[in-house]
Amino acid sequence: METIKIAHLYPDLLNLYGDRGNLICLQKRLNWYGFACHIIPVELGEDIDFSTLDMVFMGGGSDREQNLVYRDLFRQADALWVEIEEGMPLLAICGSYQLLGRYYESIDGKMMYGLSFFDFYTEGEEKRLIGNIILETEVTGEKKTVVGFENHGGRTYFNDDTLKPFGKVLRGYGNNGQDKTEGISYKNLIGTYLHGPLLPKNPAIADFFIQAILKRKGLELKGELDDRIENFAHEQVKRMLLGT
């Protein structure tokens, strides 16, 4: 059986609001599709050989933790970018998403630098943006709704207007509560504010990553999973938010 390797970056520092559920979801679905899946936890100070990985996952964290992560990841950023450019799937949630941009300036004026993979920045504000959220995305090639829960003090703004958001906000706040954009998508990378966790209730997005992983390895995705329970949960939130 083919083994898929997913790195979980800094699981002790970056795991808020059930974000580890994304990995549980990917692992189970890969198993159900007939692949083994090995989750590799990476701690501070460890060197990562990104070229041996099939996917990278990073969850949310508090400010203090973001700073620790930045310092550690910065020294390996170039190698990571090479893989992203070559289509390695990466999912970054909330604090980790902010880390992909230029900087995050907290409410008390503290500057936290980002990896500058993309030309966007984040500014903290007093009022946190909290609640259920629903988006419409086309990352899978067709229009799909995505449901989740957001909880962030930071507002993210794109400097570079060629950057593509992950989705368009139907209900909720998204990147900054103003321009209806949410997250970022670039090749097989998604950065997003969505907790929930994101993947279990949005099996289409989980399978987007799985497809990308397999394609890169020259493997094929066969068969279909029974997603009735996942879709029920998705629709339940969707109904609550859109009232349809």
Add this chain to the structure above:
Amino acid sequence: MLRKIIAIMLGKIVWFILKILGRQATVLPGRVARLIDRDILKKLSRNISEEIIVITGTNGKTTTSNMLAGILKEKGYRIVHNQAGANMLTGITTAFIKETDIKGRKKHHYAILETDEANVPLLLNEVKPRMILITNFFRDQLDRYGELDHTVRLIKESIKGKSLELVLNADDPMVAHLASDTGATAWYYGFSDTDYDSLESRESREGRYCIFCGHEISYRRYHYAQLGSFFCPKCGYHNPEPHFTGYDLSLQGGISLRINDLKITSSYQGFYNAYNILAAVAAAKLLGIENEVIEQAIKKYLPPSGRMETFIINGKPAVLVLVKNPTGLNQTLHTLQYDKRSKDVFFALNDNAADGRDVSWIWDADVEMINDINYKMVICSGKRSGDIAVRMKYAGVDSERIIIRTLLKEGIEEALRSEGETAYILSTYTALFACRDILQELQTSASAGEKGSKSLSAV
């Protein structure tokens, strides 16, 4: 003076009207009274002749304060004690309004005030407790208060410079440091090694990093979650020596343990309740209560609603359990492992404000433990029935054994119909009382039906 009397009078009237209407009168009377006299709580709290004790923390504050209240009542003291769930300033004010006389002069010996972590600084502005007891700081209600670090810092700042005693959990690295730099007197309670410890924690933990130097905390052993025998390899922060030590713990069919020279038995279950008992006993000892009174009071104390209350419906036991955060859910699943009978598990997940709007906490719990509890069916209910069903599926429950019944009554009936020997009815806060009512009603009608059929066969 007049203002105070009007505030009390109106508060009492509101309380009385709500009671007549059959509503919960836990918050509104206090809110009304505070609108009329902003200092009403400050004034009424001066009627406490002995001490005011504040109890806070993430888990266990209700059980701990109920037990402490039970001990003080056993001793014959009159106390003011706010209701579970009504633990903001308005709820605490309500408790005083309810207990006082119309002139607001009636004396009580003790006040036991259970309050949310983030509410402690506000409460300290209005009342002067002798003692603050902290149970633990776990990940909970994050969506209301931001991250845990922040809350802990706020509490610490509000304590600074006040002359009070802290009763602290020595086994929780997020709690044990709280007295440092505050000038407060600290008393510690904790467990020595128990048979239930593990060397590896499976559960998601808070406070893995040292509060003083930021280095990762190491553990010699875990009692549960982040509670255990810990030390920081870098700066040396470690469990303080407890003044009240729990040992000889047994969790078979209830709880028994020794605390210093006391022998305690209780019909509560689970390690987390052993901590609640330990905390309540520590506080009672500090208040000078005799061993025999404490032992007697805890023995008599039965779990209230939502804390493992059992109903019997057509011969099938159904146990009602409140779950509200990952640690609580982990503890419940642990406890279910001790019960070897086959079981149906019902889980009502709501996302109202009192439950926490964010239901992602179910992914921080080790729901995978469900595979070790001998379950037959898992019934998913409540406003977020879909979310709990997905969690169960990804924890390894076969889809064929997951039933979604969003309506509570249908779900509970399904759980009782299924073939397990016993049913566990898990519920988040806002579904708890509805679940309890349903179980009560089913129990009553089932036993009436039984009697009816018996008398019929006699004819």
